[in-house]
Amino acid sequence: MVLRHEQISPHLVRLTIGGEGLASFRSTGIPDEWVGLVVPGQFQSRYYTVRSWEGGELVVDIAVHDVGLVTEWAMGDCTGDSVRITEAKGSFAMPAEARWLMLVGDLTAMPAMARISATVTDVPVRIWAEVPSDVADYLPADADVTWLEQPGDGQSALAEVVEGIDWPEGEGYFWMAGESAQMRAIRKHLMRERKLPSTAYDVMGYWRGVAKRQPRAVDPGPIYRAGKAAGKSDEQIWADYDAARENS
Numbered sequence: 480m481v482l483r484h485e486q487i488s489p490h491l492v493r494l495t496i497g498g499e500g501l502a503s504f505r506s507t508g509i510p511d512e513w514v515g516l517v518v519p520g521q522f523q524s525r526y527y528t529v530r531s532w533e534g535g536e537l538v539v540d541i542a543v544h545d546v547g548l549v550t551e552w553a554m555g556d557c558t559g560d561s562v563r564i565t566e567a568k569g570s571f572a573m574p575a576e577a578r579w580l581m582l583v584g585d586l587t588a589m590p591a592m593a594r595i596s597a598t599v600t601d602v603p604v605r606i607w608a609e610v611p612s613d614v615a616d617y618l619p620a621d622a623d624v625t626w627l628e629q630p631g632d633g634q635s636a637l638a639e640v641v642e643g644i645d646w647p648e649g650e651g652y653f654w655m656a657g658e659s660a661q662m663r664a665i666r667k668h669l670m671r672e673r674k675l676p677s678t679a680y681d682v683m684g685y686w687r688g689v690a691k692r693q694p695r696a697v698d699p700g701p702i703y704r705a706g707k708a709a710g711k712s713d714e715q716i717w718a719d720y721d722a723a724r725e726n727s
């Protein structure tokens with residue numbers, strides 16, 4: 480259940496979720512861990528980073544944008560609403576031999592970048608954040624951050640930024656999340672130009688820009704019914720749905 484709803488900046492809504500339903504929730508401890516969030520009246524999930532999990536309360540920070548299932552719900556007063564949270568999963572895996580860490584992301588990546596930078600204290604961490612100026616105090620005060628202006632609402636130019644970064648010497652780890660087309664471009668850059676092994680980076684598409692077809696163009700009904708008929712779990716059905724959206 481949503482215990483608290485706070486507007487922490489014009490672009491970010493913080494939800495604190497708790498109650499008996501979370502009794503079995505287990506954090507992975509991985510600093511970019513996320514959960515699927517299913518809001519009332521829906522079965523489709525959207526993924527959100529666990530900003531914190533303490534004392535039986537789970538906090539997520541939601542970047543609000545124009546149109547969307549969760550964004551529209553989160554902009555209203557959702558205190559007291561029952562939501563469904565899926566099992567936490569994480570993918571940040573910095574090798575023990577890494578001597579530096581680079582984090583790059585947009586507003587949706589801020590919760591993960593804040594958690595990662597508070598967790599990794601034994602190597603220098605550099606951050607590039609493409610976010611509105613009103614979230615400048617979201618990251619730890621001593622963080623080494625390059626603030627980037629967003630090219631426009633629902634847009635990102637992170638790929639170009641990363642292609643121009645002066646790469647540190649030696650082995651390190653590169654983590655990045657944001658708009659999917661930008662992430663695809665960066666994966667190619669890291670593989671082809673920088674020739675990094677896949678263990679040296681983690682690049683995740685967190686949302687899809689509007690330039691292409693709308694992800695919701697895929698009708699979830701038939702996928703849901705087929706999944707249920709095949710005895711699949713809701714988790715598997717969401718995975719099928721996500722795959723269908725990716726291929727749409």
Ligand SMILES: Cc1cc2nc3c(=O)[nH]c(=O)nc-3n(C[C@H](O)[C@H](O)[C@H](O)COP(=O)(O)OP(=O)(O)OC[C@H]3O[C@@H](n4cnc5c(N)ncnc54)[C@H](O)[C@@H]3O)c2cc1C
Pocket residue numbers: 513525526527528529539540541542543544545546547548549550551586587588590591632633634683684685686687688689693694695
């Ligand atoms: C592992 C993971 C962790 C994530 N963690 C967070 C997090 O902590 N906080 C967070 O805010 N988001 C996070 N995201 C991104 C979030 O899941 C997506 O932005 C999601 O699409 C939002 O759902 P919605 O229902 O509001 O919009 P949808 O119904 O999914 O989309 C509706 C429309 O809005 C557009 N859209 C979606 N997201 C954005 C956006 N951010 N900016 C502009 N336009 C957008 C889409 O192109 C689409 O046209 C994460 C994603 C992943 C995969």
